[in-house]
Amino acid sequence: MDWVLLSIVSAVCLGFYDIAKKSAVKDNAVPVVLLFNVMTAAIVWLPAILWSAFSGDARDGIFSALTDVSAQDHVRLLLKSVLVGASWTAAFFAMKQLPISIATPIRATSPLWTVAIAVIAMHERPSMMQWMGMVVILIAFFSFSRIGKREGIHFHRSKAVALMVVATLLGAISAIYDKYLLQTVAIPPATVQAWFSIYLVPVMMPLAIRWYFVDRTRKPFQWKWSIPLIAIFLLVADFVYFTAVSDPEALISVISPVRRTSVIVSFVFGILKLGEKNWRAKLVCIAGILGGVVLISRG
Numbered sequence: 001m002d003w004v005l006l007s008i009v010s011a012v013c014l015g016f017y018d019i020a021k022k023s024a025v026k027d028n029a030v031p032v033v034l035l036f037n038v039m040t041a042a043i044v045w046l047p048a049i050l051w052s053a054f055s056g057d058a059r060d061g062i063f064s065a066l067t068d069v070s071a072q073d074h075v076r077l078l079l080k081s082v083l084v085g086a087s088w089t090a091a092f093f094a095m096k097q098l099p100i101s102i103a104t105p106i107r108a109t110s111p112l113w114t115v116a117i118a119v120i121a122m123h124e125r126p127s128m129m130q131w132m133g134m135v136v137i138l139i140a141f142f143s144f145s146r147i148g149k150r151e152g153i154h155f156h157r158s159k160a161v162a163l164m165v166v167a168t169l170l171g172a173i174s175a176i177y178d179k180y181l182l183q184t185v186a187i188p189p190a191t192v193q194a195w196f197s198i199y200l201v202p203v204m205m206p207l208a209i210r211w212y213f214v215d216r217t218r219k220p221f222q223w224k225w226s227i228p229l230i231a232i233f234l235l236v237a238d239f240v241y242f243t244a245v246s247d248p249e250a251l252i253s254v255i256s257p258v259r260r261t262s263v264i265v266s267f268v269f270g271i272l273k274l275g276e277k278n279w280r281a282k283l284v285c286i287a288g289i290l291g292g293v294v295l296i297s298r299g
Contacts, residue, residue, distance in 0.1 A: 002247075003243075003244035003245075003247040003250040003255070004244075004254065004258070006240040006243055006244035007240075007241070007244050007254070007259060008258060009237075009240045010236075010238075010240045010241040010244065010258075010259055010262075011237075011260070011261045011262040011265075012262070012265060013233050013234070013240070013262075014233070014234075014237045014259060014262035014265075015263070015264065015265020015266050015269075016229075016233045017233035017234045017237060017262075018095075018100065018103075018104050018262065018263075018265070018266040019100070019265070019266055019269045020226045020227075020230045021091075021092065021095055021226075022100045022103075022266075022270075022274075023224065024037070024224050024226040024227045024229075024230055025095055025096040027222070029211055029215070029216075029219045029220060029221040030089075030092045030093050030096055031204075031207040031210065031211040031215075032208055032211060032221040033221075033227055033230075034088060034089060034204050034207065034208070035201075035204045035205065035207075036227050036228070037227055037228070037230045037231050038085075038197065038200040038201050038203075038204050038231070039201055040227070040228040040230075040231035040232070041200070041231040041235055042198050042200070042201050044197070044232075044235060045194040045197050045198060046198065048066055048190075048194060049066050049067060049194055049195075049198070052066040052067040053066075053067045066190065066191055066194050068191075069187070069195065073185065073187055074195065076181060076185065076187075077181075077187075077191075077192065077195040077196050077199060078199045079177075080174065080177055080178075080181065080192070080196045081196045081199035081200045081203050082203055083170055083173060083174045083177060084174055084196060084200065085200055085203035085204055086170050087166075087168075087170035087174060089167075089204075089207065090163040090164070090167035091103075091107065091163070091164060091167035091171075093160070093163050094160045094161070094163035094164035094167060095164075097159075097160035098153065098160045098161070098164065099151065099153075099276045100266050100267075100270040100276065101267050101270040101271065101279065101282050102144060102147075102151075102153065102282070103160075103164055104262075104263045104266040104267065104270075105140075105263050105267070105282070105286050105289055106141070106144070106161065106164045106165065106168060107164060107167070107168050107171070108260045108263040108293070109137050109140075109141055109168060109289055110168050110171050110172045110175065110256075110260070111133075111257065111260065111292075111293045111296045112133075112134055112137045112138070112296070113169045113171075113172035114172040114175060114176060114256070115130055115133075115134060115296055116134075117172060117173060117176065118176075126296075129295050129296075130295065130296045132292075133291075133292040133293065133295030133296035134292065134296065135292075136288055136289075136291055136292035136295060137289055137292035139288060140285045140286075140288030140289045140292060141285075143281075143284070143285045143288065144282070147278050147281050147282055147285065148161075150277070150278055151277060151278065175256070178192075178242070178245060179245065182242060182245050183245070183246070188246070189242030189243050189246050190239070192242055193235070193238055193242055197235075241255070241259065257290070257293040257294050257296075260289075260290060260293050261290065263289075264286070267279075267282070267283070
C-alpha cells in the first residue's frame with residue numbers, strides 16, 4: 001500500500017470522524033466529549049507503551065520505539081498535544097453550533113493558512129499557481145459567507161465561524177509541525193501518535209474540571225457511542241497519514257489536498273441524513289475550495 005492510497009484512506013476516515021464529532025457534540029457538553037474522546041485514544045495506546053517498557057520481547061518488535069524517546073522529544077510531543085488540543089477545542093465548540101455542510105468546508109481551507117504561515121514566518125515566496133489557489137479559496141470562502149446568511153449565519157460576526165477559522169489556523173501550524181517531527185527529528189509515526197494521544201488527556205483535563213464545577217447543571221453531559229468513535233476514526237486516519245508522510249517519496253503537496261477531500265464524506269452526510277439546506281450552492285463552493293487546494297499543492 002503506497003503513500004497515495006494511505007492518504008485516500010486517511011481522507012475517508014476523516015470524513016467519518018467529522019460525522020461522529022457532529023453527532024457527539026449535538027446538545028452535549030463539549031469539554032466532557034473532548035475528554036472522553038482523548039481518553040479513548042490514550043486507552044488504545046497505553047497497553048502498547050507499557051508492553052514496550054516492560055517486555056523484553058518488545059524491544060525488537062513493532063512497539064520498540066514507543067519508549068525509546070528522549071526527554072527533548074517528549075517536550076516536542078507535548079507541544080504537539082497543546083497545539084492539537086487548542087485546535088480541537090475551538091473546532092468542537094464551532095461544530096456544535098454550525099451546520100456540518102458549512103463547518104467542514106471551512107476546515108478544508110487549511111492549505112491556505114499553511115501557505116500564509118510559510119509566507120509570514122518563513123519568508124517563502126508562493127508561485128503564481130499558489131497565489132491563484134489562494135485567491136480561489138478566498139472567493140469560495142466569501143461565497144460560503146453569502147450562503148451562510150441564508151441560514152442565519154453571518155460570517156463576519158459569528159463566534160462559531162471565528163472559532164472554526166482559529167481551529168483551522170492551529171491545524172495548519174500542527175501540519176507543519178508534523179513534518180518537522182516525522183522528517184527532521186525522525187520520530188516514528190506510531191511514537192508520535194501514541195505519546196501525543198497520552199499527553200492530550202492532561203491537556204484537556206482543565207476544561208472538563210471547569211465544566212464540572214461551573215457549567216455542569218446548565219450544560220449537562222449525555223453519553224453517546226459516537227464519542228469513542230471520534231477517537232477510533234481519528235486514530236486510523238492519523239496513523240495512515242503519519243505513515244504516508246514518513247515515506248521518503250511522499251509529497252506533502254499531494255497528501256494535503258487528498259486529505260481535504262474528506263469534506264465530501266461529511267457534506268454528503270449533512271445533506272442526506274441531516275437535511276441541510278442550500279446544498280447545490282455549497283457544493284459549488286466546496287469544488288472551489290478543493291480546486292484552490294489543488295492549485296496550491298501543484299504550485
